[in-house]
Amino acid sequence: MAAPERPAQAPASAQDPASPPPPGAPGKGTGLVRSLTPRQTTMIGLGSALGTGLFLGSGSAISAAGPAVIISYAIGAVLVAVIAVLLGEMSAAHPVQGSFGAVAHRYLGPWAGFVTRWTYWFSAVVVIGTEVVASALYLRWWWPGVPMSAAILAVAALVLAVNVINVKSFGTTEFWLSAIKVTALGAFILCAAFLVFFGLPDHESSGLAHLTDDGGFVPHGAKSVWVAMSVVMFAYAGFEVVAIASAEATDPQRSIRTAMRQLAWRLSVFYVLAITLVVALIPWRRLAAGDGSVEASPFVRVFSDVGVPAAATLTNLVVLIAAVSAANAHLYGASRLLHSLGDDGLAPAPVARLTSRGVPANALAASTLGIAAAALLAFYDVGGIFGILMSIALFAVLLVWLLILASYVAFRRHRNAHPEEFTGFSVPGGTKLAFVAGAGVLAVAATAIEVPDMRQAAGVGLTFTVVLLGCYALTVLRRTRRT
Secondary structure: OOOOOOOOOOOOOOOOOOOOOOOOOOOOOOOOOOOEOHHHHHHHHHHHHOOHHHHOOHHHHHHHHHHHHHHHHHHHHHHHHHHHHHHHHHHHHOOOOOHHHHHHHHHHOHHHHHHHHHHHHHHHHHHHHHHHHHHHHHHHHHOOOOOHHHHHHHHHHHHHHHHHHOHHHHHHHHHHHHHHHHHHHHHHHHHHHHHHHOOEOOEOOOOOHHHOOOOOOOOOOOHHHHHHHHHHHHHHOOOOHHHHHHHHEOOHHHHHHHHHHHHHHHHHHHHHHHHHHHHHHOOHHHHHOOOOOOOOOHHHHHHHHHOOOOHHHHHHHHHHHHHHHHHHHHHHHHHHHHHHHHHOOOOOHHHHOOOOOOOOHHHHHHOOHHHHHHHHHHHOOOOOHHHHHHHHHHHHHHHHHHHHHHHHHHHHHHHHHOHHHOOOOOOOOHHHHHHHHHHHHHHHHHHHHOOHHHHHHHHHHHHHHHHHHHHHHHHHHHHHHHO
């Protein structure tokens, strides 16, 4: 493992353009603008993580584990909370361009920074494409006569426009989109809780009987809790965007500390409580039999039971906002990491260029490749391909999480040896927590043994990682020849 640089050192020389900038600087004279407030930073994380995976995609996880899916979501919440808080400590100490990719370079070596950033970019691009296509499908639910290509272009143009204006525009838009999602989720939780424990004049309270009255709480056996993690963990992915935003936050240390802590408990409460109430309210086999459509969403069923008119229309609006918000946040994160790669000489030089407003427009454009790919797949109706793409994206995210945790262990070792170099918060027992979280991530990756999509994703993901390492070796060889 490469020896870490001292955080207080000056920027690296031109012979090592891959070296990250010193902590506290947004970049090496790149012009990124610090204008994101702490509230916006927190909502950016929620915008990435609260997406269609919760609103529509929880049915497949319920199908795998039955009511015991509650345990899967609880374990996932704890795992994500640990990673988020540890990442928050590192990001507050190093609020730099390239975020956890630059930190991986500093503490694990240049190869780790290269692989981390490219892998995250790849996973984000896949998510952007699928979320935009999902948004187009939700639009066509209202207007089925609109061509799929036109709906995709409309959503893509909206998301790109929000990001290309300036970072303040992105932060403001994402704040309000996330606020709508959080409000809708809160209303759902209140309505569902009322139905479960009190009921209505024409709707008896369901109580907690549905958790055990159809095959027991764990109808498919204890192993099903583990198998369901392959679906559950993807719903949590996206909180890493908060760390990426630290390079453009007005008060990085305060923003990151506040955002990561709030994000950890909010995601835990929202996901675990919402899933618990859904399974308590509706027999799990009904949920498992859903086809993923808006009408089959647990949200539609709960709002319909409460007597909310046009429940499907309301839910379609919420999931549309959720998908647009997730695409918006992931596009931001992907463009910033690609820009940092270009600035470090590890990606084509044009992606390092900024507009006069400090926006990496070329990196934004390149990060929309996933939209074009997903649109083609949707146009040609390639069956099952979206599930495979999401599994590949999950594998990439798991690899990034492992590299983040490995970076944290090296970072914490250096911090303990040189405490005078650092300010800000420190997580008690952080190194031990990193090892526990690493074991949890590996356990999720091991679901490839049982889940076909994950097995295929692991094969593609490992091949992609080997290709990345080969590209890095070629980059180093080229620089060596130049010198």
